[in-house]
Every structure is written in structure tokens, then in C-alpha cells.
Amino acid sequence: MKIFQxxxxxxxxxxxxxxxxxSSMMARATSDSFLLKYFQVESxxxxxxxxxxxxxxxxxxxxxxxxxxxxxxxxxxxxxxLVLSLVGIxxxxxxxxxxxxxxIIYVFAYMLCEVIVILPMVLFWGxxxxxxxxxxxxxxLGLIGAAGTCGCILAGYTISFxxxxxxxxxxxxxxxxxxxxxxxxxxxxxxxxxTIDDDEAIPSAQSASIIRKLAVLxxxxxxxxxTGLVVFSAIVLSLIxxxxxxxxxxxxxxxxxxxxxxFFGQFYTYTSIAQLILQLLVVRAVLTRGGVWAAxxxxxxxxxxxxxxALVVGDRNAVYxxxxxxxxxxxxxxxxxLQMLFLSVTKKMRGQMNSAVDGxxxxxxxxxxxxxxxxxxxxxxxxxxxxxxxxIICLCVFWLIVSFLNYxxxxxxxxxxxxxxxxxxxxxxxxxxxxxxxxxxxxxxxQPKSRQGKEELSPELIEEELSQIDYGTAPILYxxxxxxxxxxxxxxxxxxxxxxxxxxxxxxDRAALLLAFFDSAKLDDPSAELRKFGKxxxxxxxxxxxxxxxxxKLFPRSEKLRPLRQALDDQLKLRQKVLxxxxxxxxxxxxxxxxxxTLTSQRADAKAEALxxxxxxxxxxxxxxxxxxxxxxDGDGDSDDFTSSPMKSIAxxxxxxxxxxxxLSVDEDDFAKHEELMDQFLSNEDELVRKTALEVxxxxxxxxxxxxxxxxxFTEDASPDVCKLAQDRLAAT
Numbered sequence: 001m002k003i004f005q006x007x008x009x010x011x012x013x014x015x016x017x018x019x020x021x022x023s024s025m026m027a028r029a030t031s032d033s034f035l036l037k038y039f040q041v042e043s044x045x046x047x048x049x050x051x052x053x054x055x056x057x058x059x060x061x062x063x064x065x066x067x068x069x070x071x072x073x074x075x076x077x078x079x080x081x082l083v084l085s086l087v088g089i090x091x092x093x094x095x096x097x098x099x100x101x102x103x104i105i106y107v108f109a110y111m112l113c114e115v116i117v118i119l120p121m122v123l124f125w126g127x128x129x130x131x132x133x134x135x136x137x138x139x140x141l142g143l144i145g146a147a148g149t150c151g152c153i154l155a156g157y158t159i160s161f162x163x164x165x166x167x168x169x170x171x172x173x174x175x176x177x178x179x180x181x182x183x184x185x186x187x188x189x190x191x192x193x194x195t196i197d198d199d200e201a202i203p204s205a206q207s208a209s210i211i212r213k214l215a216v217l218x219x220x221x222x223x224x225x226x227t228g229l230v231v232f233s234a235i236v237l238s239l240i241x242x243x244x245x246x247x248x249x250x251x252x253x254x255x256x257x258x259x260x261x262x263f264f265g266q267f268y269t270y271t272s273i274a275q276l277i278l279q280l281l282v283v284r285a286v287l288t289r290g291g292v293w294a295a296x297x298x299x300x301x302x303x304x305x306x307x308x309x310a311l312v313v314g315d316r317n318a319v320y321x322x323x324x325x326x327x328x329x330x331x332x333x334x335x336x337x338l339q340m341l342f343l344s345v346t347k348k349m350r351g352q353m354n355s356a357v358d359g360x361x362x363x364x365x366x367x368x369x370x371x372x373x374x375x376x377x378x379x380x381x382x383x384x385x386x387x388x389x390x391x392i393i394c395l396c397v398f399w400l401i402v403s404f405l406n407y408x409x410x411x412x413x414x415x416x417x418x419x420x421x422x423x424x425x426x427x428x429x430x431x432x433x434x435x436x437x438x439x440x441x442x443x444x445x446x447q448p449k450s451r452q453g454k455e456e457l458s459p460e461l462i463e464e465e466l467s468q469i470d471y472g473t474a475p476i477l478y479x480x481x482x483x484x485x486x487x488x489x490x491x492x493x494x495x496x497x498x499x500x501x502x503x504x505x506x507x508x509d510r511a512a513l514l515l516a517f518f519d520s521a522k523l524d525d526p527s528a529e530l531r532k533f534g535k536x537x538x539x540x541x542x543x544x545x546x547x548x549x550x551x552x553k554l555f556p557r558s559e560k561l562r563p564l565r566q567a568l569d570d571q572l573k574l575r576q577k578v579l580x581x582x583x584x585x586x587x588x589x590x591x592x593x594x595x596x597x598t599l600t601s602q603r604a605d606a607k608a609e610a611l612x613x614x615x616x617x618x619x620x621x622x623x624x625x626x627x628x629x630x631x632x633x634d635g636d637g638d639s640d641d642f643t644s645s646p647m648k649s650i651a652x653x654x655x656x657x658x659x660x661x662x663x664l665s666v667d668e669d670d671f672a673k674h675e676e677l678m679d680q681f682l683s684n685e686d687e688l689v690r691k692t693a694l695e696v697x698x699x700x701x702x703x704x705x706x707x708x709x710x711x712x713x714f715t716e717d718a719s720p721d722v723c724k725l726a727q728d729r730l731a732a733t
Contacts, residue, residue, distance in 0.1 A: 017145070019179050020121060024121055025152040027113040029155070031051075034169075048242065048366060049370035051111040052366040055362075055366075065077055071127040071355070079181075079184040082119070092109075113173075113176070120180070123355065126354035128339070132343070133608035135612075137287075141287070141336045145336060156266070225405050234361070236300075236395050236396060240323055271328050278329070291616075292337055293403070295340065304400075307322070307396070319388070322392075341410050414610075420591045494529050506654060511571075530585055538583070538585075541579050545572065545578075546625075546629060567657045567660065568661065580592050586617050599611060599614070659684065659689045678696075678697055691719065708730065
């Protein structure tokens with residue numbers, strides 16, 4: 001990761017998030033201190049509910065602003081408004097606060113701080129995901145998050161320092177206002193970099209309605225599932241947070257205000273350090289290797305294990321561990337995973353949906369849970385360990401289920417965005433007419449008998465022709481007839497295909513047989529056996545394709561090596577076609593030929609989305625390896641001389657066309673250096689290889705007596721063509 005060479009857009013996002021996270025963490029520590037120092041325990045849930053209610057109102061407004069001015073414009077307006085509000089609150093606290101005697105002022109101060117914790121963060125991520133694609137997000141969200149964590153660490157040390165000052169309340173609020181003022185200035189100066197330059201982003205007059213903006217919560221299955229994910233996560237986090245506050249307040253009830261500030265300063269400093277470690281070392285690895293599903297499922301799994309352990313041990317201090325885990329993991333891996341889900345939404349809708357789903361649903365859930373706890377306070381204060389952790393275990397199970405459904409819908413939405421979903425009964429074949437024509441030039445047995453087309457053959461005629469063909473020597477013709485039989489409703493079993501593959505000796509013939517089979521198989525509802533067979537064959541085909549690609553990179557495109565390069569290109573193309581033809585066994589809904597065209601196009605955003613879809617079908621690491629097989633086959637090789645290593649590697653292959661291409665590329669110098677390997681080619685089982693090897697031997701062997709001796713030996717060869725070549729050479733003497 002070359003930090004100093006990254007795009008200016010990423011640098012700006014890192015700087016803004018550093019400031020936003022710093023203001024959020026200082027506001028969090030300040031609000032917690034206000035809440036626990038100036039209010040009784042029974043008031044804590046009510047205060048949390050009141051702050052969440054204010055956040056709901058503001059979320060409704062910012063959802064409207066996001067639809068009208070994009071998330072970027074909404075954030076500029078929101079930060080400016082928060083700064084002005086803070087200035088007013090600071091003046092009221094300074095003149096009327098009197099060490100907490102006038103609690104109504106601290107009610108407003110607490111609620112404003114809680115809004116600052118949530119609102120700028122939500123708007124920032126709505127702005128960020130609007131200008132990033134899935135690949136950029138996986139690459140840079142960890143670094144952006146790390147920048148925010150650095151801001152949190154700085155905020156923790158700042159709050160600890162301020163806690164020792166006389167005007168601690170005014171200073172802490174003033175620093176939050178100062179940081180947000182800097183953010184507002186940056187957003188004004190660098191407006192162009194963060195604005196979505198898209199015609200879709202221009203709103204219509206009709207779309208400006210607030211009600212229409214809020215309709216995104218129920219506008220699709222995806223928005224409903226994402227709302228459900230936020231609800232379950234918010235419920236669990238709220239339960240842990242409120243009980244954590246109960247424990248902290250009880251412990252610090254007889255201590256000074258400065259000690260309470262200091263505790264929160266240290267707690268958030270240590271959690272921020274842990275966050276920084278995760279963001280620098282873990283987040284990117286989780287996203288690239290585990291994918292979005294791993295990112296959104298880690299936190300519920302950890303909380304589930306923690307709660308089970310707490311029940312076994314029976315220790316009330318487990319709530320501190322749960323709070324530490326949520327503080328560290330939620331704002332790193334889990335929240336980034338949530339933001340990734342928004343990338344399957346069109347750019348013009350991301351900020352609006354983020355504000356509605358996360359900015360509205362989360363505070364609404366927090367308000368509801370706070371109200372519930374207010375009226376059931378005795379329930380939570382009696383047998384806390386068992387009741388709290390039992391409820392969290394149940395909620396985490398549902399959280400995991402909703403996370404899985406969200407990931408599936410995320411992939412489905414990306415497929416729809418790319419218009420790569422197959423209409424029922426309209427799966428296009430991978431093997432086009434041109435491909436079949438090309439294969440006829442490089443594969444034996446592909447020239448069918450004179451007929452109008454296999455699609456016009458009757459089932460009886462197909463069976464008759466199949467009985468007369470040896471698929472070991474004419475696999476392509478056999479495969480085409482098998483495909484015709486499948487189209488007539490008679491399926492070829494996987495077991496039969498495995499037996500055929502064992503009897504086909506040439507690698508290119510096996511690949512062509514697989515291509516014809518998978519390309520013609522009915523995959524509307526692939527069986528478990530076919531899916532398993534497809535997965536195993538996919539891995540084998542990837543290895544073969546990788547070998548072809550590596551060999552192609554060893555040899556330059558020179559005139560001398562033209563036969564070998566042509567053979568390598570043909571075989572590589574064939575293996576790539578096989579790979580694409582197998583993919584429908586893993587997902588029947590995707591138009592994979594279209595998806596692969598997108599993956600190899602020059603449109604960065606579309607390529608990133610297509611890669612994300614492929615990672616949903618295969619494992620993320622396997623998908624990366626798969627895509628790499630479609631890269632350019634032009635390598636760094638600059639010498640067209642054969643060295644021992646590549647020559648021996650090619651000689652061991654069981655592909656007649658590569659061996660023929662290699663032999664046709666050998667000149668006198670190569671022959672003299674590696675004459676001992678010619679016996680290996682001359683004794684090859686394939687008649688085309690033996691014939692080509694004998695032609696090369698006759699042409700390049702300078703000693704006449706050795707040529708005649710070799711020709712006499714081949715006059716009794718099993719192949720008539722090889723016998724005739726040897727006899728003609730002997731007759732010429």
C-alpha cells in the first residue's frame with residue numbers, strides 16, 4: 001500500500017474522517033460525563049431516548065438534504081449548523097451552568113453531543129461510499145478508518161488533559177466546535193473532489209419530498225434487510241452500552257467529576273489504539289480475503305462467544321469486555337462492512353439511503369430500547385448477568401441470520417446493477433459460432449459429417465451417430481452430439497462424463513469435451529452432484545489455464561516462435577472458455593459471459609462490481625486467482641532461444657497442439673542443443689506429435705545415416721501418415 005502515491009480523493013477522505021472521528025469521540029466522552037455526573041440512574045435511559053429522538057428528527061431532515069444536495073452537501077450544511085449550536089451551548093454553560101445546578105442546560109448539551117457522535121459520521125460515510133467503488137472501498141476503507149482512529153486517540157488524550165482544567169465542560173465543547181469548523185472549511189475548499197459527477201445525481205423537483213426520501217426504508221428488499229441489520233446491531237449495542245453506563249456510574253458515584261472524565265478519556269484512548277491496530281492490520285485482510293459477509297458477521301460472533309462465557313463464569317464485569325469489543329470492532333470491521341452494503345445501491349441513492357437506514361433507524365432503535373429499559377429498570381438490576389447475556393445470545397443469532405441475508409441481497413443487487421441476470425430460459429452459450437469455427441482449426445475430430453446442423457437431427461439419428469463415434473479420438477464431434485442429445489431431453493450423467501474423460505488422452509480434447517458438456521447442460525436447477533463436479537473441475541481447469549498463461553509469458557511474440565505462441569494462445573483461450581462454461585454450475589442466475597466482459601472492460605466501477613459478484617460465487621481469494629487468468633499473456637520474455645527448463649516442461653505436456661507448435665518453432669541451434677529430447681517427441685503416443693517430430697528430425701538432423709535409420713524404424717509405425725512420411729524420405733535417397 002503506497003500511502004504517498006494514493007489518489008488525492010483518498011487523502012482528503014482520510015483527513016476529513018480524522019477530524020470527524022476526533023469530534024465524535026470528544027463529544028462521546030463529554031456526553032457520557034454529563035449524563036453520569038448530572039443525572040440519576042433512573043434518568044439515564046430517558047436521556048438516551050431523548051437524544052435518540054432528536055437524532056431521528058435530524059436524520060429525517062438530513063435524508064431530505066441528501067436527496068436534494070447529495071451527502072456531501074448535506075454534510076456541509078450539518079457541520080455548519082452544529083458549530084453554531086455548539087457556540088450557543090458553550091455560552092449557556094459558561095454563564096448559567098453553575099456546576100450542574102441548572103440541569104436543563106446540560107440536557108440540551110448532552111443531546112447535542114449525542115447528535116454530534118452520530119450525525120457527521122453517518123453523513124461522512126454516505127459521502128465516502130458515493131465516490132468509491134467496491135474495489136477502492138476494500139483497498140482504502142481500512143486506511144480511512146485508521147485515520148479516524150488516530151483522531152479518536154488524539155481525542156482521548158485531549159479529554160484526559162482537559163479533565164484537569166477548571167472549565168472542563170466549556171473547553172471540551174469548544175474543542176468539538178473547533179474541529180467541526182475545520183471540517184466545514186475543508187468541505188467548502190475541496191467541494192469538487194467529493195461531489196458525485198453523475199447525471200443521475202441531479203434530483204427532480206418531485207423527488208425533493210421528505211416522505212419520498214424516507215420511502216427508501218421500505219423501497220426494496222435490500223433496504224428492508226439493511227434496516228433489519230441496523231436494528232439488530234443497535235439493539236445489542238444499546239443493551240450493552242446502557243448496562244455499561246450503569247456499572248460505571250455505580251463505581252464512580254462517590255468520585256470527582258475529573259476522575260469520571262479521566263476514565264472515559266483513558267477508555268476511549270485504549271479502545272482507539274486497538275481500533276488502529278485492527279484497521280492497519282486486519283480490516284483490509286478481512287475485506288479482501290473474507291469479503292463483506294465476514295466483515296458483517298464478526299461482531300455478532302464475538303459478542304455471542306462473550307455472552308456464553310459470561311453465563312458460564314457469572315461475572316458482571318463481562319459487560320466491560322462486551323463494551324470494549326463493540327467499541328473496537330463495530331467502528332472498524334462491522335461498520336465498514338455495513339458501508340460496503342451501500343455500494344450495491346446506485347450512486348445517487350447511497351447517501352440518501354445511508355442517512356435513512358443508518359442515520360434514522362439506529363437512533364430510533366436506541367430510543368425504543370432506552371424507553372423499554374426505563375419502564376423495566378428492576379428487571380435489568382436483578383440477576384443482570386443471566387438476563388442480559390441470555391437476551392444478547394438470542395439477538396446475536398438473529399443478527400447473524402440477517403447478516404447472511406443481507407450479503408446474499410448485496411450480491412443480487414450488484415447483479416441487477418450490471419444487468420447480468422439471466423432471463424428464464426435464455427442462457428446464452430459460452431461457445432459461439434465463431435468459437436466452434438476456431439476450434440475446428442485446432443482440435444481433431446471437430447469436422448462433422450456433411451449435414452445441415454445438429455439441431456435438426458432427430459433423436460434416433462443422434463443416437464445412431466453416437467454409437468459410431470469413438471469419443472477418445474473425436475471428442476469434439478462426440479461432445480456436440482451429446483449436446484444435441486441433451487437438447488432433446490436426454491441428459492448425460494456426470495458419471496458417464498467422468499468415464500469419457502478418463503479415456504481421452506489429450507488435454508485439449510478433454511477441455512473441449514468439458515466445454516461442450518457444460519455449455520449445453522441444462523443448468524436451470526443444477527443437481528448437487530453437478531455443482532460438486534463443476535467445483536472440482538473448475539479448480540483443475542484453473543490450474544491448467546494458469547500453466548498455459550505462465551508458459552505464454554515465457555516466450556515473446558517473435559516470428560520464430562509464432563507456431564508455439566499461436567498454439568499457446570489457442571489453448572489458453574480454450575481453457576478460459578471452459579472456466580466460464582463451468583461457472584453456471586455454481587450460480588444459475590448469472591450471465592457469466594456478460595460478467596466476464598465487464599471484468600475485462602476499462603470501466604473501473606463496473607469492473608469492481610463484477611469482481612464483487614464473482615467473489616460472491618467463489619471464495620474471495622479464488623475469485624482473484626480466477627480473474628488473474630484472464631490477464632494479458634504477453635510476459636517479460638525477450639529471448640526466443642529455448643532453454644532446457646521450458647523445453648523439458650513443454651515436452652512433458654499431454655497436449656498435441658502445444659507439442660506441435662513447439663516442434664515447429666525449433667531451429668537448427670535449438671535442435672543441436674536439445675537433440676536428446678527429440679526421442680521423447682518421436683515416441684509420443686499421439687500420431688500428430690510423432691509425425692511433426694519426424695518432419696523436424698528429417699529437416700534439422702545433419703547426419704544422413706541417422707535420418708535414414710530413424711525413418712526405417714518408423715516404416716512400421718501404427719499411424720499411416722507417419723509410415724508414409726518415413727517411406728517417402730527413404731525413397732528420396
